[in-house]
Amino acid sequence: MTVTLRRYRPEDYGIVRRWIDDPLITGGFPTAAPLHADEEVRAIVRDDRSPNHERFAVVVDGRIVGEAQVRHSPPVFPTGVFGLGIAIFDPADRGNGYGREAQRTLTDQLFIERAARRVQAETDPKNVAERRVLEAIGFTAEGVLRRYFEAEGDLGDLVMYAMTRYEWEEARKAWNSTG
Amino acid sequence: MRNVSLRPLLPGDLEALWGARMRSDEPWADPSEAARRKLRDRIANSGRVSHGELLLGIVSDGRLAGEIQARQPEMGLPPGVFEIGIEIFDPEERGSGIGRRALGLFLAHLFDEEHAHRVQLTTDVDNAAMRRVAEHLGFELEGTLHGFMPTKNGPRDYVMYGITRGAWEAVR
Numbered sequence: 015m016t017v018t019l020r021r022y023r024p025e026d027y028g029i030v031r032r033w034i035d036d037p038l039i040t041g042g043f044p045t046a047a048p049l050h051a052d053e054e055v056r057a058i059v060r061d062d063r064s065p066n067h068e069r070f071a072v073v074v075d076g077r078i079v080g081e082a083q084v085r086h087s088p089p090v091f092p093t094g095v096f097g098l099g100i101a102i103f104d105p106a107d108r109g110n111g112y113g114r115e116a117q118r119t120l121t122d123q124l125f126i127e128r129a130a131r132r133v134q135a136e137t138d139p140k141n142v143a144e145r146r147v148l149e150a151i152g153f154t155a156e157g158v159l160r161r162y163f164e165a166e167g168d169l170g171d172l173v174m175y176a177m178t179r180y181e182w183e184e185a186r187k188a189w190n191s192t193g
Numbered sequence: 194m195r196n197v198s199l200r201p202l203l204p205g206d207l208e209a210l211w212g213a214r215m216r217s218d219e220p221w222a223d224p225s226e227a228a229r230r231k232l233r234d235r236i237a238n239s240g241r242v243s244h245g246e247l248l249l250g251i252v253s254d255g256r257l258a259g260e261i262q263a264r265q266p267e268m269g270l271p272p273g274v275f276e277i278g279i280e281i282f283d284p285e286e287r288g289s290g291i292g293r294r295a296l297g298l299f300l301a302h303l304f305d306e307e308h309a310h311r312v313q314l315t316t317d318v319d320n321a322a323m324r325r326v327a328e329h330l331g332f333e334l335e336g337t338l339h340g341f342m343p344t345k346n347g348p349r350d351y352v353m354y355g356i357t358r359g360a361w362e363a364v365r
Contacts, residue, residue, distance in 0.1 A: 066267070087267070092343060132340045134338075154339075159336075159353065160355055169357075174335075178340035
């Protein structure tokens with residue numbers, strides 16, 4: 015299994031249109047936007063860059079299985095601080111480690127290529143699978159932001175996970191020494 | 194007790210805000226002409242939510258004493274969630290109660306007029322004055338953001354404080 019990340023292309027329109035507003039993936043997503051018009055989906059797959067928000071297709075053996083996102087809106091995210099998000103589209107594709115590999119790859123890229131000092135990821139405290147993945151990669155839970163986003167007609171909490179550059183360097187040493 | 198109020202910034206306030214930035218030794222104090230133009234644009238939009246920000250001036254006894262902002266950058270925070278930043282220009286006036294009263298007025302505005310359901314602020318773990326003000330107003334400490342803020346002495350830990358609409362209505 016090889017999990018890779020790449021920019022969207024116009025031919026990805028169908029799969030992005032199929033999943034972008036599906037409650038299976040938008041439920042619990044902290045920045046769940048109003049439903050996307052077809053034109054917005056076309057802009058996404060044309061890879062029109064928004065300065066503070068990037069999307070990457072998560073590709074397994076040539077097939078798109080989900081989307082990874084990077085956010086860095088200043089000043090809520092100071093220089094060197096990035097937010098990570100992940101969605102695996104089809105429930106049948108979950109539990110295979112795709113999300114873990116995608117998030118690990120993206121975390122490495124942010125520290126290596128983007129001079130990240132801190133990478134953070136926010137998730138629903140009840141999302142045990144995602145919490146386990148973040149902890150396996152080396153993220154630490156820092157606190158719970160209460161009543162943060164709309165979920166199921168109510169306001170849900172968010173748990174803040176983060177990894178500092180120092181923690182990432184230590185984790186990499188450990189991965190390398192264990193092969 | 195000083196009389197503290199909030200008002201939209203005016204073009205004539207530019208020098209006061211620019212001067213405070215240039216006296217600051219923080220790494221985000223940017224002396225470029227582009228930064229000055231950007232500040233002028235922010236002042237022009239003061240008083241309404243624009244480009245993910247609501248910016249107001251803090252007036253104490255008739256004089257502009259500082260600025261306060263609520264940030265809501267697109268894709269940065271969900272609808273109804275705002276993050277506050279506050280700056281009192283004169284270091285001598287910090288701890289005088291101006292900031293506390295300004296923050297109280299601003300919270301009321303965000304919950305009453307801007308449909309906030311949660312307001313958050315972050316500050317350096319060692320900023321005891323800011324932390325006291327936040328706790329006095331009903332904010333709760335939610336966690337420590339490790340290595341969050343770049344400074345000239347390296348990254349600093351920040352604490353996250355949040356206040357929900359329910360908590361605000363209870364303390365008010």
